[in-house]
Amino acid sequence: MVPKIVLITGGNRGIGRGFVELYLARPNHTIIVANRDPEHPTSKSLADLPKAEGTKLLVVKNDATVPTDAADMVRHLASLGIDHLDIVLANAGVCKLWCKVSEVTAEQIQDHVTPNIFGFIWLYQATLPLLKKASKPMWVTNGSSAAFLTVTDIIQNMTPMKNAAYAPTKLVLHWYTKAIHIEEPEITAFPIDPGWVQTDIGNRGADSFGMEKAAITVDQSVQGMIKVIDIATRETHSGKMWVWDGTESAW
Template identity: 30%
Template sequence: MKSILITGANRGLGLGLVKQLAKDVKSPKYIIGTCRNIEKAKDLQEVRTQHSNVHILELDIRNTDSFPHFTEEVKNILCVDGLNVLFNNAGCASKSTRINLVKTEQFTEVFQTNLIGPVMLTKALLPLLKKAASNSPKQYCIEGGAIINMSSILGSITLNDIGGMYPYRCSKAALNMATKTLSIDLKSDGILVTSIHPGWVKTDLGGQGAPMQVNDSISQIIDLMKNLNESHNGGFYQYDGKKLEW
């Protein structure tokens, strides 16, 4: 893997991905982390000062009008290389849990961040992903072209046994559908598309009551990434490689 772009890299799982990939013995030539405000992303800036292959770009995943300019910025970093991996990590959740509390604007915000943004960013970066896939002797893996969507087990229809969390659950179920559809549409290009559930992790989104630390989740996600192949295309997997039901 020569290059990876990780959205929402200023904190939590995204920051953990950048940190561990930067220290990896086979660290990518280009690690591009995005955040909404570079000045406020102090931890991400610190990683950049320690690792010359780490680059930071500003991106608000909700502002789809900015994607053409953002794509040009990515091109300038990669030079003649394509983009091996797009990791759609940025996301948000609504605090509402039950039907009597849910509001229209919560659906709008969560769907814009968790579904519309990732799909439209994928569309914008698709030429770079296709370029990487066409130039690689291997396909359906991170050494070629791959799109990884950070989903959640809460988006599984089959495994939903407690209800609630309408905006978040529905947005992740929709993202899983996008994963499956993209895997079909991009199969002829040799691009792998998969959804990953990171586990219940101690982050701003997961809360301090979560049983997993960021590093524990990310180390296993990276191991899974390195072993992705055609059998994972269009699938939904847990951080440890376990296949999940839709």
Template identity: 30%
Template sequence: MTDVKTVALVTGANKGLGQETVRRLAGRGWLVLLAARDRGRGEHAADTLAAEGLDVEFVELDVTSEESVAAAVKAVAGRVDHLDVLVNNAGVGGPPLDPADTEAGMLRELYEVNVFGQVRVTHAFLPMLRKSEQPRIVMVSSGLASLTHAGDPTRPESGFLALDYASSKAALNMIVSQYARALPGFKVNAADPGNPATDMNGHTGIHTVAEGAGAIIRLATLDHDGPTGGFFDRNGPVPW
């Protein structure tokens, strides 16, 4: 069993925002478990970062599968005796549909990953997080989840219609609030990465992946005096 000071696990981390988060956290001297559902891609990403001298290991984890998550917990528990940081980064986007054309069934795939998957993974890893002296959970949300921004016609979020994606991230924000109040001693927060250029948006985003990871890194590295139950981008608080 590995004896390390700080251990983090990042889901959906074989590319983009997740992989950059792994790189940045491992660069602090942490052991970072790079979790991804595709074994080949995940192992390649972990090997690439390990070749840079970073302490990164691959963990196979599909957030939509109870069996996969349970196996991942067992695998992690066989390597380390606790988990300090969980970054729930895995997420999917939907097709650009008008809300009036969006059927209920279209929401299920997104909610399975963006909402149910986050709860599934968090619940499964809570026992290991409870063993940490300073447990932190970061949910990767979106500025599109902000009801305040959506209702402000001067904001770009107001003009972006995505009933499935935006509502899934708004639900995730409430989940953050619930966990934060239910888990004393934990730091549980939502991160808004902005609009980084990733596969999810066809690399049309206006921020770099490094910029997008800024809020995640800040929340993953909070000290005892840091906030909990909040929503933040790299510049500070985001209105609900």
């Protein structure tokens, strides 16, 4: 049986690591973790995670701020015999501050645009040929309710956030993912909001708003999201906005 090959960016911590743990527990998978420093202790520690029978882990370099890294990564994967990708989880991203539109600087916006938007585009363009070689390719974008424009129950239940640097980049990623769905009819592509998760970023955000911690655990988030991914098809999920609990959301 040909292993299912899953590429997860930013898989050494937070939500990405949660996905890595779940996929490694599935037999006959090849899990590729791409992050900016494969030698970092958080990257090295991935080797100690339990693996199901026939499942293996590869950790490769992809710095989302370096224009050539994604293409270099794909060439490296080819040298390791990786000839297709079944699923790409575009999870990596940064959120460095929470500020109002009246306060944010161009430099602060750019600090988020480069890794969150440009890094996304470089990753997609580099991996697209490998996705097209899979029988049922899937692209999943780590989205965010911080970028929702339509009022929903989710937004009404959340503390209003000053998010002028990070949220707009997520809105752009939602648009690009919808465009991927339209442009590539063989690919199942959709964004999914992981919720307000108890990661380093999520808890720093909670602290900045006087809250003890974010709303849900990493395990709750990734368990919910992987259920969505498992059942997703081009007909049922592609080109739509999803939430970690399995519900479809307005954009």
